Amino acid sequence: MEPAGPTSDPDRARHAFSGLVVAVFRLNGDLIEAGDALVHDLGLTSARWQVLGAVALAPAPLPVAHIARNMGLARQSVQRVVDDMRADGLVRLEPNPHHRRAPLVAMTPRGEAAYAQAMARKDLWADGLTEGLPPEAIEAAGTLLRALQQRIGASSDRITALATATRRETQE
Secondary structure (H helix, E strand, O other): OOOOOOOOOHHHHHHHHHHHHHHHHHHHHHHHHHHHHHHHHHOOOHHHHHHHHHHHHOOOOEEHHHHHHHHOOOHHHHHHHHHHHHHOOOEEEEOOOOOOOOOEEEEOHHHHHHHHHHHHHHHHHHHHHHOOOOHHHHHHHHHHHHHHHHHHHHOHHHHHHHHHHHHHHHHO
16 A cells, blocks of 8 residues: 555645636736736836836847747737837837847836836835745745646647547547
């Protein structure tokens, strides 16, 4: 008989995973809503802030397709955000020496200032949200979410196979 371990109860793990997925979906919605409120007066939305963050964290300006890939988003949605931010003077497009039709996205001074203010507000907000929570628990939650994200990314073939198999079963 095998000793009971953390993965020995598939029903419990499935239930826990389902609960985590629902919590992450709700958290995502709440984060977007709160982020929008936090940076609205800076001319930002959560989506704009997220793109500015991707630009700020990149070691060099990137084309929209690379920003989208780094963020796990569709290129078209990032392109729309970049176009809107460009019209508002938050980003500019620079020539890309490697690809004539894929310009590089860079922040303007206005974009840099808005991003810096957004991050300062985020830090103050985070201080209140995390007060009394052990940093180790927050780090463990982040580690778990990154591990699940990697597993999801590595499971695309399995997802396709499961979808195909269950589609066939329901059609028979």
